[in-house]
Amino acid sequence: MAVLDIRDLSVSYATPRGPLKALRNVSMTIPEKKITGIVGESGCGKSTLISSIIRLMAPNAKVGSGEVRFKGENLLARSENEMRALRGTEISMVFQDPMQTHNPVLTVGRQMIDIQYRDKLSKAEKRKRAAGMLALVGIPDPEARLNQYPFEFSGGMRQRIAIAMALMAKPSLLIADEPTTALDATLEVQIIKRLRELQDEIGCSILFISHHLGVIAELCDEVVVMYAGEVVESGTVRDVFHNPAHPYTRALLECDPGHIKVRTRNLPTIPGNIPDLVNLPSGCIFAERCDKRHDACAARPAMGTASPGHHAACHLIAERVTA
């Protein structure tokens, strides 16, 4: 069963030029006890998607259609109070910038005890739990470090603390928004490995947003590829990365510098820009930049099945099946 089931979600922002359609008919399922990656470049709608799930949207955002079902219940229909009860307990978040997610004037211990305000435990017990969580995310000497302030920790350590705090309430779903982007690569791999181990231990689902294909490949079970506000491909990491069915996914993989082994002075790119989300093209969203563009692309493609569990929104799939 899926922890999170997003169906046909469309979100737009009111702008002076007209509605900017940031998400259009987005559907995806986040399976239980798995790590699902969302990959996409700027303007693909990742941030809008996360803010819609946790219902912390910009004031000019408007949900046009769709449902966000968490354990079977539509979050978009919940009251603000019910949402607040859910955030930090059932659904937790880790953000991109570890330097700004903590209150600078309180000790880490105090903050970790404070977020357990819902639990009826003694302060000493809460403190013990906090120390245990710090140890779990790989912070040495956790008892002593609880008395330190955020500025006394490095960026990598702070991100570990953020993860510890997010996992404190044993959430069913952890949303991690580019949690390692601000960190050095050698620290990034340490945190990725830890996250993988923690997921096994705690058994939660993780929605991991990243633009770094190598990290997605290493960490995730499933992957959803987004482009300009639409889901263009989804499936297991192995299916999607080994047999990309959508030309965008394929082009993106080819562009990844980790992919290019032979020395070249002419690196692959995807020419062009993402389309204007206020004045959308009528057909396939990627058609303008696609090297496989043909007549059918003037119509918007439906999500097709490339193989069981592997879907892509491209006319080529339907044509391959019928051919």
Added chain:
Amino acid sequence: MSALLEIRDVFVRFKLRGGVFSSAGTIDAVSGVSLDIEEGKTYGIVGESGSGKTTLARAVAGLHHASEGSILYRGQELVDLPEAEFRKLRREIVMMFQDPIGSLSPRLTIKSLITEPFRIQGMSDRDLDAEAKRLLTMVGLPPEFAARYPYQISGGQARRVGVARALALDPKLLIADEPTAGLDVSIQGEMLNLLARLQDELGLAIMIITHNLNVVRHITDKVGIMYLGKLVEEGPTEEVFARPQHPYTLALLAANPEPDPDAQLMRVELQGEPPSILRRPKGCEFHTRCPFVQPRCSTDVPAWSSHGAVAHRCHFPEIWAQEDAATT
């Protein structure tokens, strides 16, 4: 033939601001770096935050003062060169900054921005409209961009404006600080291809500063790896990538996994966090995180040794090389 730029034993030292009770000390952000950049060649400096790579670049560009050592540009000493003298060299030594939009003066149009070098260097008698058009075309932007403001263009386009601006006066040396920072994967290549093309066309030398080894892999001739203000390995790019000698280089390479879930990871996993530059470890700076650390590493500073054309500062390159051979 001597190199275009010769950096010898350069230290860049910053004063620490002392508190009420503590006395102010100093830290060496760059601690004894030597390297040569040949005319028309590309040199990549790779390091993570705190490695001193940007400080080194800014010292070469005359934006930081080198406390010790020598920076020779075509035989002319840049260290302690008065600003009035340095200004003449700023036609030949130019820099591109990390933040593509933030490094453009926000209230100026793109045309004013890319023709500013002419005005600064007293060449405003040139036809600035024609120059703007030439430069925009050179970096692959439509001429209409001249009328726009920095906040009206994307990060990738702002990068191109940065290149146009840097190359306005036909420089000899371009210092590019994180030229692909903040760019999407699909256009990172465009930027690197542009730099490679312009280098071929204009014959300029490029010093690329980056934290990402993959960025320098394809367009640099030589690469130097920095850790805590020092170079730990240096050599021709292809050889360093094929046979890294220093464990830190190997760790950096392994930290950029390829997008293949079944890839056999040759993972060199580092321990803990990079040490603070305030408490520089004794012996080999890297020993606190090195997975192959030996007792000697915490006491003796490794000297440079060579393996083919690659030079490194590691006491025991052979030890981890054997382990590496065993795991693959």
Added chain:
Amino acid sequence: MTDTAVSLPKPRSELGEIFHHLVRDPLGLAGLIIVTLIVASALFAPWIAPYDPIEMNIPDRLQGPNLAHLMGTDQLGRDTFSRVIWGGRVALQVALPTIAGAIAIGLVLGMIAGYGPKWLDNLIVLFFDTVRSFPTVMFALAVVALVGPSLNTVILVIMVTSIPTYGRVVRTLTQSLKEAEFITAEKSLGASTARIMGIHIVPNVLGPLAVLAAMDIPTVVGLEAGLSFLGMGVKPPTPSWGSLLNDGYSLIRNTPWLIVAGGIPLILTTLGFTFLGEALRDVVDPKLRGKGGK
């Protein structure tokens, strides 16, 4: 996250852009209309005012509003409406040079403090703090007592006491701009300090200063009115909102209209310029323009 570069409206000039966004903001539009009315009436006072503001007409003294005198007359039979219109002229004659002078001096001192060496910064900040520590009205009263009341004295006193307001803002902005990457980029191209200040710092400081100035105009107008009310500002018979208030105050048992006539333009000026300032604040920063729910 939204890519602003995908398609753009035709580029407008900076001022055109500000005006375009200003009139789309209800607050900005209201402020703009009120301010335009005040400025226009001051500018065209000789044509708008039906009577000579200082011409006495004792038989018609202390009238209420009627068709001949829209706002009635004062104790000397002068037409109150004409005095309000001419009083606006005096108010702006004080406010505009005062603020222009304070901005000019504040800009120069603030930039020197923000960009220059530490000792100069300390010296200038000390000057700001010293000036600031005098209560404006007390300072004004002392100067007026020394050299006698006149329009120029009022202008000079208010200008000097306003310098720190602008200087401090410019200093703080300059300090943060100094560290901005585009300033380092300019240095790397060899730009001189004068060029960096004039071309790259001034334009980025002027926007916030314009906001501050718009908000400050009512304060200055109020100060002028206050000093005139105390008999320390504009000399009679020159019409001023402050002297209108003063007359109205002493004659409140005879007629309420004078005090109303002196108060309403003050309130309108305050509202108009404050609205304009508030709206400008959102508009002068190009990056904030067109974002948010407006």
